[in-house]
Amino acid sequence: MGEVLVLVEQADGSVKKVTSELLTLARRLGEPSAVWVGPGFDDAAAVALGEFGATTIYVAGDESLRKHPVAPVAETLAQLVAEKAPVAVLIASTADGKEAAARLAVKTNSGVITDAVDVSAALVATQSVFGGSTVVHSTVTTGTPIITVRGNSVAPEAAPATPARVDVTVALSAAATKATVTGRTVATKGGRPDLTEAAIVVSGGRGVGSAEGFAVIEALADSLGAAVGASRAATDAGWYPHQFQVGQTGKTVSPQLYIANGISGAIQHRAGMQTSKTIVVVNKDAEAPIFELADYGVVGDLFTVVPQLTEEIRNRAN
Amino acid sequence: MKIAVCVKQVPDTWAEKQLQAADSTLDRESADGVMNELDEYAVEEALKLVEAHGGEVVVVTMGPERAAETVRKALSMGADAGVHLVDGALHGSDALATSYALAEVLTGRGFDLVMFGSESTDARMSVVPAMVAERLGLAQLTFAQKVDVAGDVVTIQRVSETGYDTVEASLPCVVSVVEKINEPRYPSFKGIMAAKKKPVETLSIADAGLDAARLGLSAAWTQVDDFAARPPKAAGIVVPDEGDGGAKLAGFLSEQKFI
Numbered sequence: 023m024g025e026v027l028v029l030v031e032q033a034d035g036s037v038k039k040v041t042s043e044l045l046t047l048a049r050r051l052g053e054p055s056a057v058w059v060g061p062g063f064d065d066a067a068a069v070a071l072g073e074f075g076a077t078t079i080y081v082a083g084d085e086s087l088r089k090h091p092v093a094p095v096a097e098t099l100a101q102l103v104a105e106k107a108p109v110a111v112l113i114a115s116t117a118d119g120k121e122a123a124a125r126l127a128v129k130t131n132s133g134v135i136t137d138a139v140d141v142s143a144a145l146v147a148t149q150s151v152f153g154g155s156t157v158v159h160s161t162v163t164t165g166t167p168i169i170t171v172r173g174n175s176v177a178p179e180a181a182p183a184t185p186a187r188v189d190v191t192v193a194l195s196a197a198a199t200k201a202t203v204t205g206r207t208v209a210t211k212g213g214r215p216d217l218t219e220a221a222i223v224v225s226g227g228r229g230v231g232s233a234e235g236f237a238v239i240e241a242l243a244d245s246l247g248a249a250v251g252a253s254r255a256a257t258d259a260g261w262y263p264h265q266f267q268v269g270q271t272g273k274t275v276s277p278q279l280y281i282a283n284g285i286s287g288a289i290q291h292r293a294g295m296q297t298s299k300t301i302v303v304v305n306k307d308a309e310a311p312i313f314e315l316a317d318y319g320v321v322g323d324l325f326t327v328v329p330q331l332t333e334e335i336r337n338r339a340n
Numbered sequence: 341m342k343i344a345v346c347v348k349q350v351p352d353t354w355a356e357k358q359l360q361a362a363d364s365t366l367d368r369e370s371a372d373g374v375m376n377e378l379d380e381y382a383v384e385e386a387l388k389l390v391e392a393h394g395g396e397v398v399v400v401t402m403g404p405e406r407a408a409e410t411v412r413k414a415l416s417m418g419a420d421a422g423v424h425l426v427d428g429a430l431h432g433s434d435a436l437a438t439s440y441a442l443a444e445v446l447t448g449r450g451f452d453l454v455m456f457g458s459e460s461t462d463a464r465m466s467v468v469p470a471m472v473a474e475r476l477g478l479a480q481l482t483f484a485q486k487v488d489v490a491g492d493v494v495t496i497q498r499v500s501e502t503g504y505d506t507v508e509a510s511l512p513c514v515v516s517v518v519e520k521i522n523e524p525r526y527p528s529f530k531g532i533m534a535a536k537k538k539p540v541e542t543l544s545i546a547d548a549g550l551d552a553a554r555l556g557l558s559a560a561w562t563q564v565d566d567f568a569a570r571p572p573k574a575a576g577i578v579v580p581d582e583g584d585g586g587a588k589l590a591g592f593l594s595e596q597k598f599i
């Protein structure tokens with residue numbers, strides 16, 4: 023069986039859930055090899071990757087690889103593609119992941135498919151386009167298939183393996199080092215699941231009315247162990263940090279359950295949440311287009327409905 | 341400073357988008373064409389940079405005849421000139437082909453900055469700016485929510501998963517912007533009138549010296565095997581809140597085993 027390269031997504035040295043999903047998918051296509059780019063690789067990461075079936079882990083651990091955006095990742099992958107001739111390269115569909123895929127595609131003269139929600143053993147990628155209204159199957163016809171896959175598209179299944187670690191040295195080209203990261207600013211509100219990985223997302227929009235109003239959204243989220251999201255109206259107003267924006271220009275989420283509160287359902291918002299498995303809506307305007315997506319909707323004031331729901335959930339939990 | 345802004349004409353955001361049965365490409369005829377909304381932010385940012393530092397803004401597009409409307413719109417916002425790559429043989433070009441064509445058209449024109457929107461609302465790939473940077477061997481400063489130019493150093497705030505990274509490079513470089521960066525201006529009446537007199541260079545693939553074998557549907561690196569409309573979602577349950585809306589919702593969530 024051919025090798026399948028899986029680019030590891032990490033946050034502060036720990037392997038993100040989407041990587042287990044990619045490894046699960048990769049096992050359908052061939053033998054999964056994880057590719058770690060940057061410093062911070064450790065035993066815990068090796069265990070996490072082995073659990074989902076990585077048989078080899080390529081570690082390009084040089085500090086310099088993290089100092090420049092995107093290009094070093096693409097060059098590491100390009101070097102491995104040239105050496106290993108993998109059957110495919112799988113990358114998470116994040117902003118960085120798509121750009122790494124883009125540069126890799128140019129370097130290796132290979133086709134790239136972004137935002138796949140599934141990949142078959144025959145390397146046919148499934149995409150959900152136009153706000154989820156159309157399902158497309160496509161294949162890469164030239165070069166090594168490079169496919170970026172959305173988080174939460176496949177259920178991760180463990181298949182323990184004991185991975186061999188292979189250290190990789192990458193000599194960066196002059197072009198790859200032209201842009202330099204001089205600082206990282208983390209504006210995150212900690213303590214809740216990652217928005218793109220969460221099984222449940224509770225979102226608030228303009229209807230929440232203020233930054234203080236988000237307390238009711240957060241309380242509901244916490245009662246469900248959920249992540250909090252926001253519409254652009256809410257992030258633009260400064261009520262909630264930008265990185266929690268869901269939608270076309272925010273995050274794409276695909277949780278088991280999405281609860282939209284005080285959100286009208288503009289096309290740009292839908293673009294980021296339409297593939298959620300179950301959608302619940304609370305909005306006081308019965309005409310709001312978001313109700314078209316709802317599996318269950320309540321027409322009412324979120325400031326009465328949401329606290330009552332939170333209370334019910336807490337009571338049931340006790 | 342000489343700035344190129346790559347803009348794309350896309351079907352109106354609100355239009356139903358469809359693939360055509362004949363060749364699985366996007367049906368661009370049945371919907372009104374508009375400038376990709378995200379590219380408006382790139383045009384705005386370029387105009388601001390030129391207002392602050394001097395120079396000129398050239399908009400570059402690849403697309404069918406009617407994409408000229410989008411060039412015109414950018415000119416009426418204040419851009420100085422346009423370049424329109426239009427050729428029947430471009431139909432069906434994928435991201436790799438588009439980036440190849442744009443990179444070739446941009447080469448040799450002396451641009452200090454090449455700007456993009458962060459994503460086209462039809463393809464939604466967010467790959468063309470990175471591909472063009474790769475092809476031109478230029479620094480990639482993408483997903484910028486803030487751009488500053490001081491001398492020949494460009495510093496941006498690159499939106500990250502958890503906040504933003506500060507990234508810098510020397511000119512020339514490639515920049516893409518996100519919608520948080522500014523508020524695009526509306527063309528004024530004066531701007532619309534002035535746009536009619538601004539120069540637009542129209543290029544065929546031969547004029548641009550492009551290799552036809554690398555363009556169009558037949559050259560694409562990927563192919564659509566098939567597509568289908570997703571069956572419309574069954575209508576859900578919508579209830580008015582009669583004082584027990586939250587409790588009813590809890591009932592639904594419990595039925596669905598979420599609680």
Ligand SMILES: Cc1cc2nc3c(=O)[nH]c(=O)nc-3n(C[C@H](O)[C@H](O)[C@H](O)COP(=O)(O)OP(=O)(O)OC[C@H]3O[C@@H](n4cnc5c(N)ncnc54)[C@H](O)[C@@H]3O)c2cc1C
Pocket residue numbers: 226227228229230252253254255256267268269270271272273283284285286287288289290291294304305306307310322323324325377378519
């Ligand atoms: C280039 C571009 C990119 C964009 N990207 C995004 C994106 O990524 N994500 C995004 O979300 N938007 C995006 N937008 C913005 C989008 O078009 C909408 O403006 C935005 O989604 C509206 O947010 P909203 O639904 O919270 O606000 P509104 O449309 O104002 O809706 C508020 C809703 O709250 C309801 N409401 C008010 N008070 C209450 C109450 N007390 N209880 C219950 N309901 C109440 C109202 O009935 C209304 O339906 C983008 C726009 C552009 C142009």
Ligand SMILES: Nc1ncnc2c1ncn2[C@@H]1O[C@H](COP(=O)(O)O)[C@@H](O)[C@H]1O
Pocket residue numbers: 346347348349376378379382400401402403435438442455456457458459460461463464465466467468469
């Ligand atoms: N045909 C085109 N002509 C000019 N610019 C384009 C074209 N296609 C994409 N772009 C630019 O690339 C950006 C990202 O597009 P995409 O990678 O398709 O999401 C857009 O916002 C435009 O700035």
